[in-house]
Amino acid sequence: xAATMDLKIAQLRKxxxxxxxxxxxxxxxxxxxVSKWETKTTLPDITLLPLIADYFQVSVDELLGLKPIKDLQxxxxxxxxxxxxxxxxxxIENDRQFFWNEDYLNYLIREVWAIKEPIDIIEFCCCDGDLxxxxxxxxxxxxxYTGVDSECLVExxxxxxxxxxxxxxxxxxxxxxxxxxxxxSICQATLRHMNNPLQVLENMKEAVFPGGLxxxxxxxxxxxxxxxYADGLKYDSLCTSFDWRKLWLKExxxxxxxxxxxxxxxxxxxxxxxxxVDVRMNDKxxxxxxxxxxxxxxxNSFRTYRGFHQTGQNDMSEQGIEFFMSRGYQRSEVEKLxxxxxxxxxxxxxNQGDLSFLFFFGFxxxxxxx
Numbered sequence: 001x002a003a004t005m006d007l008k009i010a011q012l013r014k015x016x017x018x019x020x021x022x023x024x025x026x027x028x029x030x031x032x033x034v035s036k037w038e039t040k041t042t043l044p045d046i047t048l049l050p051l052i053a054d055y056f057q058v059s060v061d062e063l064l065g066l067k068p069i070k071d072l073q074x075x076x077x078x079x080x081x082x083x084x085x086x087x088x089x090x091x092i093e094n095d096r097q098f099f100w101n102e103d104y105l106n107y108l109i110r111e112v113w114a115i116k117e118p119i120d121i122i123e124f125c126c127c128d129g130d131l132x133x134x135x136x137x138x139x140x141x142x143x144x145y146t147g148v149d150s151e152c153l154v155e156x157x158x159x160x161x162x163x164x165x166x167x168x169x170x171x172x173x174x175x176x177x178x179x180x181x182x183x184x185s186i187c188q189a190t191l192r193h194m195n196n197p198l199q200v201l202e203n204m205k206e207a208v209f210p211g212g213l214x215x216x217x218x219x220x221x222x223x224x225x226x227x228x229y230a231d232g233l234k235y236d237s238l239c240t241s242f243d244w245r246k247l248w249l250k251e252x253x254x255x256x257x258x259x260x261x262x263x264x265x266x267x268x269x270x271x272x273x274x275x276x277v278d279v280r281m282n283d284k285x286x287x288x289x290x291x292x293x294x295x296x297x298x299x300n301s302f303r304t305y306r307g308f309h310q311t312g313q314n315d316m317s318e319q320g321i322e323f324f325m326s327r328g329y330q331r332s333e334v335e336k337l338x339x340x341x342x343x344x345x346x347x348x349x350x351n352q353g354d355l356s357f358l359f360f361f362g363f364x365x366x367x368x369x370x
Contacts, residue, residue, distance in 0.1 A: 006065030010038040012056040026055060054331040059318065074254050075326045079193040082125065082150035082173065092156075094301035096130040098359060099188070099217075104283045106138045108365070112280065113213060118142035119183035122207055124200060125149050125173055125190035129157035132166065135186075148176055174199050182208050186215040189363075191265070195256040201265075202272055208370050214274055215367040217282065221248055221259040223362035228306070230357040233347060242337045250327040265366040274368030282363035289356040299348070299355055308345045 013023055013034075020038075024031040027048060036042045044052060053063045061067040078084060085092065109115050118140045123131055126147030136145045144165045147157050151170040158168055169176070174196065185204040191197035204214050225244055229235060248259030258264060269277045288298050302308070324334045348355060 007037060007040065007043065008058075008063055008065050008069060009034065009052065011069070012058065012063070013038075016056060023055070027051065050331075057325055057331065059321075059331075070322070073326060074250070075323050076255055077251070077257075078195075078255075079257060080174075080195045083152055085127070085150075086152040092127050092130075094305040095189075096128075097298065097301060098286045098305075098361065099130075099284060099363070100134060100282070101284050102134065102138075105134060108280065109135070109138050113184075113215075113367070115139060115184075118144075120144045120146070121184045121186060122146045122148065122178075122182040124176075124185060124187040124204055124207075125153075126157055126168070127153055129161035129166075129168075131186070131188045132157075133161040136165065146182070148173065173203070176203055178207050182212065184208065184213045184215065186217070188217040189219070189361075191216060191218050191258070191261045192221070193257065197256075197258055197261055198268055198272070201268055205272055205274060205370055210370055212370050213367055214269065214370065215365065216265050216269075217363050217365050218262040218265055219361050219363055220262040223262070227360040227362055228357070229359075230344070230347065230355065232351070232356075233344065242333070242340060246328045247324070262362075262364040262366075265364070266368075269366060269368040274370060277366065277368035279367075280365040282361070282365060284363070285358065285360040287358050290354060296353075299352070302357070302359060303345075303348050306344075307341060308348050 009023075013020070020031040020034040024034045027034075029048075033042070033044075037044055049060050049063060053060045056063065058069060059067065062069045121132075121135070121139070121143065123145070126132060126149045129147050132145040132147055136143060142165075144167070146167050146169060147154065148169045148171055149157065150172075154168045154170045169178075173194075185207045187200070187204065191200060194200055201214070201216070204216075208214060221244065251257040252259060266277050266279050286298070286302075288295065288302070292298060321331060321334050324337070325331065
């Protein structure tokens with residue numbers, strides 16, 4: 001067996017910048033054992049192979065020389081390329097129903113923003129037009145709604161929401177400029193996906209009249225991440241199953257995608273010169289039980305949105321593992337995430353018709369005037 005294997009421990013050790021003793025200490029073996037592995041005198045015990053592979057951030061096949069060792073580079077997601085959302089219709093359709101209580105949206109319009117006369121509103125990154133469909137009937141009669149997004153999403157929005165007071169513009173959201181001015185510009189769950197949220201915010205400001213209102217409905221990923229509880233699952237495992245901060249911080253560093261944009265927006269609004277900046281918190285909390293109206297649809301939508309709809313997938317694809325490893329995770333951490341997803345998916349699958357769970361996004365609603 002030793003003669004047929006091309007064990008890459010020496011190469012990987014040098015790439016990582018550790019000596020034989022450091023590797024031996026980590027594995028709980030002698031440095032002589034490591035030396036023998038590298039000279040192919042002996043092979044590690046088979047139970048050590050996953051641990052060694054995890055230490056060097058490679059697959060077992062790469063460690064054994066069965067596959068070339070990849071120089072793992074950061075794998076961008078490019079979530080601000082709106083054309084990429086064409087194939088993510090399930091996410092857009094399934095998360096929107098957990099966004100708003102209509103009475104609170106009406107309260108914001110009537111009492112907080114004091115909109116008493118007809119206005120023209122523009123939504124940046126309108127997706128399927130869901131927010132326009134919710135907000136336009138609550139505005140004074142004669143108000144208009146314009147949605148802006150990529151062509152593929154605008155096409156979807158036209159099918160989802162359209163009437164005589166509704167129009168859409170297909171444009172690059174970073175480059176979009178408009179000579180027409182609006183009384184209110186708004187975005188929802190948008191800036192969390194943008195690599196340059198400040199540029200979008202600047203464009204939103206330029207789209208309104210002097211004195212016009214700029215509104216951003218956004219989240220802090222840490223708040224969202226702890227906003228889920230399912231009756232029957234251990235709460236501590238839901239909260240601590242995976243540390244997403246490595247991913248968020250790496251994406252902020254490499255792409256500019258800001259996981260805490262909901263918290264930072266009021267400061268960015270002041271930075272670009274908006275006045276009377278204030279913040280509210282969306283009051284929507286979804287408490288879903290078998291007695292809830294539309295229960296089955298809500299369960300299926302939530303499972304799809306959170307990735308809890310697939311079962312029997314015992315391991316993540318190698319590309320998926322590499323995606324997380326390019327953000328600084330150990331292979332064992334990714335396996336832990338996979339195990340958690342499988343456990344929750346199995347729970348949702350086995351308890352269909354008898355599930356009770358609570359979920360909230362924790363949207364922060366930041367607004368200011370030009």
